[in-house]
Amino acid sequence: xxxxxxxxxxxxxxxxxxxxxxxxxxxxxxxxxxxxxxxxxxxxxxxxxxxxxxxxxxxxxxxxxxxxxxxxxxxxxxxxxxxxxxxxxxxxxxxxxxxxxxxxxxxxxxxxxxxxxxxxxxxxxxxxxxxxxxxxxxxxxxxxxxxxxxxxxxxxxxxxxxxxxxxxxxxxxxxxxxxxxxxxxxxxxxxxxxxxxxxxxxxxxxxxxxxxxxxxxxxxxxxxxxxxxxxxxxxxxxxxxxxxxxxxxxxxxxxxxxxxxxxxxxx
Numbered sequence: 001x002x003x004x005x006x007x008x009x010x011x012x013x014x015x016x017x018x019x020x021x022x023x024x025x026x027x028x029x030x031x032x033x034x035x036x037x038x039x040x041x042x043x044x045x046x047x048x049x050x051x052x053x054x055x056x057x058x059x060x061x062x063x064x065x066x067x068x069x070x071x072x073x074x075x076x077x078x079x080x081x082x083x084x085x086x087x088x089x090x091x092x093x094x095x096x097x098x099x100x101x102x103x104x105x106x107x108x109x110x111x112x113x114x115x116x117x118x119x120x121x122x123x124x125x126x127x128x129x130x131x132x133x134x135x136x137x138x139x140x141x142x143x144x145x146x147x148x149x150x151x152x153x154x155x156x157x158x159x160x161x162x163x164x165x166x167x168x169x170x171x172x173x174x175x176x177x178x179x180x181x182x183x184x185x186x187x188x189x190x191x192x193x194x195x196x197x198x199x200x201x202x203x204x205x206x207x208x209x210x211x212x213x214x215x216x217x218x219x220x221x222x223x224x225x226x227x228x229x230x231x232x233x234x235x236x237x238x239x240x241x242x243x244x245x246x247x248x249x250x251x252x253x254x255x256x257x258x259x260x261x262x263x264x265x266x267x
Contacts, residue, residue: 001230001248004263011227012264014208017200018043019190019221020257021213022054024174025231028253030146036254039261041069046265049198053186055173055217058082059135065095072197077171077178077217078189079138083197099138100184100192106138109181113140116166116179124158126151130176139180140168146175153240171217172240174233178217187220211245212260214253219243231256 020026026036044050052064053074061075065082072083078100085096099106117129117140128148130141142159144151159177163170168179194200202209202224211221214234219241222228228245233252238244249256 001234001244002246004229004247004249004260007227007247007263009266011207012210012266015048015210015227015264017049017051017194017205017209018261018264019051019053019209019211019225021211021215021218022052022056024214024233024253025212026052026254026257028255031254033254035258037068039258042265043261044069044071048264051190051193053078053190053211053221055139055141055171055176055178057132057135057141058137060132062095072193074186074189074193076136076139077180078184078186079180081189081193081197098193098196100189101138101182109138112166112181113179116140116163116168117142119166120159120162123162124151124155126155127159139178141176141178143176156240172215172237173217174215174237185220186217187224190221210260210264212257213245216240218245229260231260 026032040050050070051072052070055077056075058075061073061082064073065084072081074081080099082095082097084093120142126148128143130143131147133141144156156172160170163179170177170179191202194202206225209225210227210229211225212229213221214231215237222245223243226246229247230245231249231252249259251259
C-alpha cells in the first residue's frame with residue numbers, strides 16, 4: 001500500500017465511479033461523521049457515480065438508498081442492490097430492488113441460517129448475533145466486536161470455519177462475520193449493478209473506478225480495482241488479508257474517506 005498522496009493526478013482525474021464500504025470506512029467508531037457525508041454530497045454534485053457497497057442489512061439499505069446522496073447501494077455483501085428509480089404515481093421517486101436470489105430461495109434458507117447461528121453461539125463464547133440481524137433478508141451476521149467485547153483472532157477464525165463447514169460463504173468485516181448461501185460477493189453484484197443499470201463494463205472501465213474500504217470482506221474489490229484505496233485503519237486487519245488496496249489514506253474512517261474525496265475533486 002502506497003500513500004494516496006503518491007497516486008498520479010491523472011489516475012485520480014480519470015475516476016468517474018466511487019464505490020465505498022460503510023463501516024469503518026465512511027464511519028468512525030460506528031458513527032457517520034459529517035465530513036464523510038459531506039464528501040458523498042460533493043462527489044455526487046461533481047457528477048461522479050456514488051455507490052456504497054456494504055455488509056449491512058436490507059433495512060439499513062432501504063434508508064440509505066432513499067435518504068443518502070448516493071446513486072444505489074449494494075447490501076448484505078452482494079445479496080442485492082437498492083436504488084431510487086423514476087417517479088411513481090404519487091409523484092415521488094420509487095425504491096427499486098434487485099436481488100441475486102429469488103424470494104422463495106431466501107425464505108427456505110432462513111431456518112437453516114438460524115440453526116447455524118445457534119451452533120456458532122454454542123461453540124464460540126463471547127460472540128453474538130448482530131444487532132442488525134432482524135433487518136437482514138439473505139445472510140447471517142455474527143458480532144465479534146461491535147456490541148460485544150472484541151474477540152481474539154482465533155475466535156473469529158472459528159466462526160468462519162463453522163460457517164464454511166455448514167456450507168456458507170463466510171466473510172469477515174471490521175465488526176461482523178457474515179455468512180450466506182451462494183457464490184456472490186461485493187464484487188460480483190457490484191459488477192452486475194454497473195452493467196445492468198449504468199451500462200458500465202467494470203472489466204473494461206476499471207481505471208475509471210475507485211473503491212474505498214478497510215476490511216477482509218473488501219478483498220475482492222481490492223484485488224479487482226487498481227485504484228482501490230484503504231482508509232488508514234485497513235492496517236488493523238491486514239494480517240487477515242491476502243489482497244490489500246494499492247493506496248492508503250493518512251487518516252482513519254470518515255476522515256480518510258474525506259481525504260480520498262478531496263483528492264478526487266482536486267482541480
